[in-house]
Amino acid sequence: MxxxxxxxxxxxxxxxxxxxxxxxxxxxxxxxxxxxxxxxTTTLTFPDADPDLVPQVPASGGPVAITAKARAxxxxxxxxxxxxxxxxxxxxxxxxxxxxxxxSGSGFxxxxxxxxxxxxxxxxxxxxxxxxxxxxxxRNSWNYPVGVYSMTxxxxxxxx
Amino acid sequence: MRFRLLTLRLALxxxxxxALPASAxxxxxxxxxxxxTINFPIADPDLVPLVSSTAxQITYRxxxxxxxxxxTVLALGDLISGVATVDISNVTxxxxxxxxxxxxxxxxxVAQRLAGGSGSINPTATGQVTFRLANSxxxxxxxxxxxxxxxxxxx
Numbered sequence: 380m381x382x383x384x385x386x387x388x389x390x391x392x393x394x395x396x397x398x399x400x401x402x403x404x405x406x407x408x409x410x411x412x413x414x415x416x417x418x419x420t421t422t423l424t425f426p427d428a429d430p431d432l433v434p435q436v437p438a439s440g441g442p443v444a445i446t447a448k449a450r451a452x453x454x455x456x457x458x459x460x461x462x463x464x465x466x467x468x469x470x471x472x473x474x475x476x477x478x479x480x481x482x483s484g485s486g487f488x489x490x491x492x493x494x495x496x497x498x499x500x501x502x503x504x505x506x507x508x509x510x511x512x513x514x515x516x517x518r519n520s521w522n523y524p525v526g527v528y529s530m531t532x533x534x535x536x537x538x539x
Numbered sequence: 540m541r542f543r544l545l546t547l548r549l550a551l552x553x554x555x556x557x558a559l560p561a562s563a564x565x566x567x568x569x570x571x572x573x574x575x576t577i578n579f580p581i582a583d584p585d586l587v588p589l590v591s592s593t594a595x596q597i598t599y600r601x602x603x604x605x606x607x608x609x610x611t612v613l614a615l616g617d618l619i620s621g622v623a624t625v626d627i628s629n630v631t632x633x634x635x636x637x638x639x640x641x642x643x644x645x646x647x648x649v650a651q652r653l654a655g656g657s658g659s660i661n662p663t664a665t666g667q668v669t670f671r672l673a674n675s676x677x678x679x680x681x682x683x684x685x686x687x688x689x690x691x692x693x694x
Contacts, residue, residue, distance in 0.1 A: 398567050398693050399568065399692035399693075400568045400569065400691050401570070401688050401689065401690045401691075402570050402571060402572045402689045403686055403687070403688050404575045404576065404595075404688075405575065405576045405577065405684055405685070405687070406579070406592075406614070406630065406670065406683075406684060406687055407577065407578050407579065407682065407683070407684050408578075408579040408618055408625070408672055409579060409580055409581040409682055410579075410581065410620070410625070410678045410680055410681055410682070411581040411680055411682070412680040413581065413583060413680070415583065448584075449676070450584075450675075450676055450677075450679070451679070451680050452679060505679070506676060506679055506680065507677050508676050508677075538680070
């Protein structure tokens with residue numbers, strides 16, 4: 380009487396479904412704001428020239444190639460340039476706004492140097508790598524005292 | 540009368556078998572992961588194109604098993620930071636020892652095999668998994684998270 384009933388019971392015990400254990404973990408990635416700027420040259424040189432023949436003196440080293448890399452959360456990524464003062468040769472000075480530039484590349488704009496207010500070189504929306512070229516010109520004049528003038532430019536790349 | 544008694548006994552035993560999977564799994568399979576939060580630190584994509592997490596230790600034991608076993612990992616979605624996402628396929632892993640562990644790429648749709656073998660693993664064994672995130676300048680900045688599920692199973 381018992382035997383026929385035991386057989387189906389064993390069959391049922393053998394058909395145990397998957398045995399499994401799970402563990403839940405969390406991935407956390409800090410992809411924070413980061414910005415990186417590189418220039419093809421750190422020195423600009425404007426050669427001596429006759430103001431009548433060359434009223435706008437281009438930099439002898441050619442254009443400045445700029446690569447701006449930025450990872451931003453939202454809003455506008457901005458590249459600016461600021462002169463540390465007028466170009467100086469001893470006590471003589473030439474105003475920073477004697478230097479202008481033209482630009483090419485997505486987001487890049489032409490402008491004029493200032494020693495008081497950072498001037499926008501380029502701007503973009505969203506993260507990414509941006510390349511452009513800035514070509515400086517020096518406004519020549521008979522009025523400048525003779526000398527070798529220099530000044531420092533500071534580029535700032537800001538990502539929100 | 541005797542037949543009725545037997546029927547009752549059978550019903551009770553059957554109920555015991557039906558409840559078996561959960562208790563059997565607890566007895567036969569042990570899986571733990573440490574740490575449970577796996578961090579990718581911020582890094583310059585130029586200098587660190589693949590951002591590595593700290594090593595994750597997998598500890599497991601399988602008893603009373605004569606057949607194959609498999610360990611998988613599944614992401615519940617892409618990495619998310621607000622409305623921004625990073626496709627989960629940008630997360631890969633390297634795992635040791637191989638075998639039974641293997642390298643792979645996270646998926647949000649199909650559980651990916653992390654390790655596998657056959658028979659029992661007793662005493663406890665361990666493996667090391669290092670997750671790696673493909674770094675990029677194009678990601679929207681933010682702190683991204685996602686849940687992943689490790690599963691150790693035997694048929």
